[in-house]
Amino acid sequence: MKLPYNIFAAYYDTITRSAQDERNKMILSIAKNEGVNSICDFGCGTGLLMKLFKKNNLNTFGCDLSDKMIEIAKINTLIQDDRILSVEDMTTYKPPQLVDIATCNYDSINYLLNEKLWKKYFLNVYSILNDNGQFIFDFVTLYDIRKCWPGYKQYHENEHWALLRIAEYDRSNDIGIEWFNWHIYQDGVWIQDTEKHQHASLEKETVRDLLLSAGFASVDMTDADSGAEIFDNETTRIEVRAYKKG
Ligand SMILES: C[S@@+](CC[C@H](N)C(=O)[O-])C[C@H]1O[C@@H](n2cnc3c(N)ncnc32)[C@H](O)[C@@H]1O
Known part of the structure; x- marks a missing residue:
């Protein structure tokens, strides 16, 4: 069995590119509207958000726990400086300067268990935020992990690889587990391997309280898919914007 993203890193952009692009453009438009100069992307993955910000002349920093994801991010962003693009845990990484926006996209925060x-x-x-800074992130909900994950399957393939993702809910630990079952064609043979991805979540009220306790002055939350009100028995992903000043 491999660490999460050890195999997935090489195929991540092929599989998730269109969804990443849409969200990254949304974040860039917030940055442009609000005259932002700098961003730190926690759990930056393959670095496509950083690449977009760099192209728009914004100071960009990021970290990811997976060295394989950072390897790809270095290729995508052409950033080689380890302080700017770092293999580091999001709970400890500090960019070399304070930033206007911090982001954590596509369930990255749910890996904190x-x-x-x-x-x-x-x-x-x-x-790590400037006085007017804001934090933008999304997270999958407890409802999603408990009710939608059990038995959920997804399949992706091309002629050189196939990926079957099977999700389950671990009731005793209250976490979602997603098994990534890979078949990869290498040197004339098919190789099989597996990655285990684990997700935890918190009640939205707890997330809000933790943000306010950390010092954020205000917190907005919406259903990430509809952009509207959150329903505890319907919403699978929540979009959060937390502001350092009210
Ligand atoms: C679903 S991917 C999202 C990647 C990227 N943000 C995007 O929008 O495509 C989740 C990422 O979070 C990273 N990650 C998980 N736990 C982490 C941690 N404790 N610190 C930093 N990165 C972490 C993973 O390695 C992975 O690259």
């Missing part, structure tokens, strides 16, 4: 880590992470984000 308990409330203590979310709390530590929010304190870290608060500490």
Whole structure:
């Protein structure tokens, strides 16, 4: 069995590119409208948001726990400086300067598997933001993990590889587990391997309280898919914007 993203890194952009592009453009438009100069992307993955910000002449920083994702991010962004694009945990990474926007996109925060880590992470984000800074992130909900993950399957393939994703809910630990079952054609043979991805979530009220306790002055939350009100038995992903000043 491999660490999460050890295999996925090489195929990540092929599989998720269109969804990433849409969200990244949305974040760029917020940055442009609000006259932002700098951004730090936590759990930056393959660095496509950083690439977009760099292209728009904004100072960009990022970290990811996976060295394989950072390898691809270095190719995508052409950034080689390890302080700017770092293999580091989001709960501890500090960019070399304070930034206007911190982001954490596409479930990256859900890889933090308990409330203590979310709390530590929010304190870290608060500490690296300018006085007018804001934190933009999305997270999958407890409803999604508990009710929608069990039995959920997704399949992707091309002629050189196939990926079957199977999700389950671990009731005793209250976490979602997604098994990535890979078949990859290498040197004339098909190789099989597996990655285990684990997601935890918190009630939206707890997330809000933790952000306010970390020092954020105000927090907006919406359903990430509809952009409208959140319903506890319907919403699978929540979009959050937390502001350092009210
Ligand atoms: C679903 S991917 C999202 C990548 C990217 N943000 C995007 O929008 O495509 C989740 C990323 O979070 C990273 N990650 C998970 N736990 C992390 C941690 N504790 N610190 C930093 N990165 C982490 C993973 O390695 C992975 O690259």
